[in-house]
Amino acid sequence: MLETRELTVNFAAKSGGKKAQLTAVNKVNLHIKKGDALGLVGESGSGKSTVGRTILHLNKASSGSIIFDEQDITRLNSTDEKILRRRAQMVFQDPHSALNPRMTIMRSVAEPLILHTKLRGAALREKVGTLLEIVGLQKQFLYRYPHELSGGQKQRVCIARAIALNPELLVLDEPTSALDVSVQAQILEFLKSIQKELDLTYLFISHNLAVIRYVCNRIAVMYLGQIVEQGETEEIFNNPKHPYTKALLEAVPLPEPGQPRRGKPLVGDIPSPLDLPKGCFFNNRCEKAIAGVCDVAPVPTYTLEGGREVRCVLYDPETQRQTA
Secondary structure, eight states: OEEEEEEEEEEEEEETTEEEEEEEEEEEEEEEOTTOEEEEEOSTTSSHHHHHHHHTTSSOOSEEEEEETTEEOSSOOHHHHHHHHHHEEEEOSOHHHHSOTTSOHHHHHHHHHHHHSOOOHHHHHHHHHHHHHHTTOOGGGTTOOGGGSOHHHHHHHHHHHHTTTOOSEEEEESTTTTSOHHHHHHHHHHHHHHHHHHTOEEEEEESOHHHHHHHOSEEEEEETTEEEEEEEHHHHHHSOOSHHHHHHHHTSOOSSTTOOOSSOOOOSOOOOTTSOOSSOTTGGGOTTOOTTTTTTSOOOOEEOGGGOEEOOGGGOHHHHHHHO
């Protein structure tokens, strides 16, 4: 369904009063099969949201390519861009700012239908009412305004708007992080159910590992603009390969007070995307870093048995022989 090849996104910035280049996404390779839910996880500022926004042309790719259903969509004309909008949609992090406060719910959900279809009048109202019912809201919400809804109800409205055109791909950018914990559970359960009912493919962006584990069957772990590990969800949770993935999982709080920590907390600071390291981007924080190896040259991605992909020299056959 979706593949990115060496996708790179740069932004103009300033460093020390001089013009500089900030690399937000650095040669990212992702692949999502139809019907899958791929979780893109990492710390804040790792480039997760930029990947999602670039796939949907809300940001411009600097280099690399985006393949959607075997078609290169990296650069599209206005006609093809409109077709993409029908087939791929985004649910944003904050439902409060995603809805126009001056528009009724009817108008907000109807907007993509007005732009892309010929539905009008009673037929349009009926379609919007059906969409609200799909997301668990009654038709009485049609003529309410966003300030009259709770956070969870607003996010359901955003989801209704996103699925209005029967898309094949949904990019979900932290769709529950702005909601109360109890409401998060309802929205996640709902997202799982409509994925099956509507045969949707998800790119689910989050920093919450528990959320990713619940919703997604595959995970891609991102650090400083790069994918450092990618594979099946349970395999990564049960046997993480990359030192950064291990550190992320070990940082998850334990449910019982007084329990010993799973591992040591990460030390050191994340390098600046304005001044990227020569070797592995994680080498200054990694306990297993090998001097003269990890800090010298860019690290390729190694494919392990079972299809797991890891960007770490510890899985280079030559390095394994030298350190054995």
